[in-house]
Amino acid sequence: MTPDDPKQRLILPFFLLTLLLILVCAVLTLTQGRFATGLADLPTALLDRAEVTDTGFAVRQLRLPRAVMAVLAGAALGVAGALMQAITRNPLADPGLTGVTAGAAFAVVLGFTLLGVSQAGLLVLGTVGGALSGALTFALAAQRGFNPAHLILAGVAVAAFCLSGINVLLLLGATSMNSAWFWLVGGLANRTWQDVGHLWPMVLPVLVLVWLTSRRLDLLLLDDDTSRGIGLHAGRWRLIFGLCSVVLTAGCVATCGPIGFIGLLAPHVARMGLGGAVSHRLLIPASALAGAAILSVADALAASRLIFPTEIPTGIPAILIGAGMFLLLFRNGLRVGR
């Protein structure tokens, strides 16, 4: 890659633009709400811990963790999608479309309705559920050599199974249907520093690990004979990266609920922003930033009461933005399959 390469020139603008978008959304999230906060009051509300005011409490304890969660979860989902797409060599793979999200959601619902496990237990349970359902999807898809349409239909079938399981659990459990549905859409409202404390130890180490080993992801895109020739254990690394993707997804599901489409979209947005296919050393952080930016925008929209009379769960604008952009990509000739 020479310095004149258009890709090289696009890197800085892309990273700056996404960071700026995240920042703007964070400011929007921090200033909106019942205790309206002016832009000028924001620094005092954020920094002045000595003074106990309603505004200060709302900003520091309610809105700031929410903004942080949006960035953390968005980054995790974006990278989870990029990993899924690399290990399946399929531009349409993502934790949602491969049934991982629904499996994790089923496990989490099982945890809090019947088993009554703690928040930390939900993280473990969600990971196990996501891994199992993901394995099931891949076992089904393997019959057709991971043909993209087949992979998605297998994922949809597995997700439908998990959803009917969730339905039954909710019928059995005493949880009110309304609040359960609110959770099932995925949302960031009412998240506290405690949730952030649960999410970051799961997400950040995995993100760093993936970034450090991202060379291997490039090699996985080669055909299996070539990568064997270089001495790469393709199967082993697929498994490792697949597990990383499951852990990232499960962490998000257990803390924010199943938020769809960000994993599918973030890598494509990243590639588009960087001007084409790039190495994973670059694609991984770019996907993380793109995911964080999309989720931040979705959350700012959800909190803003712009479209609906009440505050809506973050998952709804997220999936609408996601589906809209996807159909756009799709019409403009997203390559289906290899």
Add this chain to the structure above:
Amino acid sequence: MSGRVALIGLSLLVLIAFLAILSLTLGAASVDPFAVLTGRGDPAALQILWHLRLPRLFLALAVGANFGLAGLIVQIVLRNPLAEPGVLGVSAGASLAVVAALLLSHGALSVSLGVPLVAFGGAVAAGAAILWLCGGSGDPRRLVLGGVVFGMALNALVMAVIVGFGAGRAELALLWLTGSLYGRGYDQLWPVLACGGVAALLLPAFVRPLGLLRFGDDQARSAGLEVRIWRPAALLLAMALAASAVSAAGPIGFVGLVVPHFARLLTGAAIAPLIWVTALSGAAVTLMADVVGRAIAPPLEIPVGAVTGLIGVPIFLLLLQRQSRRRA
């Protein structure tokens, strides 16, 4: 071969007859259908049998047959054993239309006539939009991907409407979304029967095109089939079948996905027997799910959609394993 198919058809009919008797007998009030038929029952039993259980029985059969056939056509035309009528967006479209109409009309919508009409409209609109957007005559894979994503977006809108406008009246909408035969009568039965009847008249013409489309566009074209006409036509037929079923019973899952596999296991791949066995098995499975849902914990009912989900999971996995072993 035809003797075998006749035997299968006959045993399915016997199964359906057995389930039908159960369906007429079981429920919150125990009714002896034979006593009623021979004129020995009391008027209340006659009322229950004639106005509640009989239409519900036929509705279960018709809905099941329509879903099963729609699934079979979709799987053949899209050449994918994991496709189901939901790929055409009918369930999601009907859900959005019904939920929006229920919650925004402030109770003005009549449940017996208005809801099925609105559902049918939503289903057809969504299906038509998907066929148009993703090219019903083009690459089946595009249709699958576009359909799945479009369906997810519609379902997100359903959630948005429930959360945004539900405020205390969400239960009705949620009940509809599970897929249930509760409280359905003759009003809902006739449209489903009409769609099924028209399809039954049209299907003989589709036997050859379906048999050719299964092998891919080039093969079908070289055999002289107008793929650009027959593929959208077959998908439209599947859409109408699924839309009529959804409009009467709500989005019942898994019947359209599982039943064609079951039928294929019974009869093999020849299209004509497959069609009839699929219709009969779909009817039997749906009726069974309805009976089971009513029998487990009377007077409470488990919605038929939840039961098909529970039964569907293990059966589906078993069938897939069987098929892959057979192919290997």
